[in-house]
């Protein structure tokens with residue numbers, strides 16, 4: 001961490017009270033750390049708006065592995081995008097359903113495109129992309 005700088009913030013009392021209640025529920029023990037995390041989250045989200053910025057994304061896919069050629073299609077897609085796919089984990093949820101967790105790293109526009117292809121693969125029941133950061137530009 002760099003030099004600490006203190007600053008004052010004016011805020012509506014009700015808004016601050018709601019913020020404190022929320023962060024207490026989330027387990028924060030002090031307001032400063034909650035505010036630092038808000039700022040980091042906003043900066044990390046901003047990285048995704050610059051399509052060339054290197055970012056990290058985590059895709060979750062839930063699908064039925066009995067759907068014809070779906071498993072092979074998802075594996076082929078990941079091999080096609082081997083530059084972006086960092087790793088993947090497969091969980092057998094039950095007899096039919098699988099959960100795949102795929103970590104991606106690369107330019108924001110490419111990571112988004114790879115995630116869209118994975119999530120949009122026919123037969124995927126539910127897919128999500130969690131957008132995060134390499135952490136290099138955050139303190």
Ligand code: NI
Nearest residue numbers: 065091092098
């Ligand atoms: Ni499975």
